[in-house]
Amino acid sequence: MKIVGVYQDMFEASLAKGRLEEAGIEACVLNEYIGSVIPYAPPQERELKLGVADEDYEAAIAVLGxxxxxxxxxxxxxxxxxxxxxxxxxxxxxxxxxxxxxxxxxxxxxxxxxxxxxxxxxxxxx
Ligand SMILES: [Zn+2]
Incomplete structure (x- = not known):
């Protein structure tokens, strides 16, 4: 898995994930639940990372631009x-x-x- 984006909130991460899925690329948001599990975690640990399979990396970057x-x-x-x-x-x-x-x-x-x-x-x- 490769990381194609880092987002501060779930809304932005969901948008990016939606755009990838529209293009037929399976993506998953890492740390999706950390904000609710550890509400007082430092910001850098609450970042949402968007990951795709290694072989989809190039295509994902092209979609997200x-x-x-x-x-x-x-x-x-x-x-x-x-x-x-x-x-x-x-x-x-x-x-x-x-x-x-x-x-x-x-x-x-x-x-x-x-x-x-x-x-x-x-x-x-x-
Ligand atoms: Zn105009």
Whole structure:
């Protein structure tokens, strides 16, 4: 198993795991329960690590990508603005968070939670 990401909270870890599973990559969150088992553990010991099988490592990195690079040079296809962000910003942010929370509570896959590019000028997602 190889670690493809380290997250501070379960929400972010679940999102990343959901994206991998959408791409057909089996991933598991390590330390998933440590926060509730040891609530006063130091932060570095409560980090959530996302792991995949060795052979899926390259594919997983490709799916998760590197947000800093993804954002650079990205322009809005509707208005040409460079004020484009990647992630959960935008009009449906709370809907997605709601879906993620619901999925976490019901232990169901995060199939309908996706990240998008969002234009801060014309407020459209793509
Ligand atoms: Zn735009």
């Amino acid at each position: 590197f947000p800093a690079e993804e954002e650079k040079g990205k322009v809005c296809p509707f208005c040409g603005s460079e004020h484009v962000v990647y992630g959960l910003k935008g009009p449906s942010r709370w809907k997605k968070i709601g879906a993620a929370v619901l999925a976490a509570l019901t232990m169901s896959p995060l199939g309908n939670v996706r990240c998008h590019y969002f234009c801060e000028d014309c407020k459209r997602e793509f």
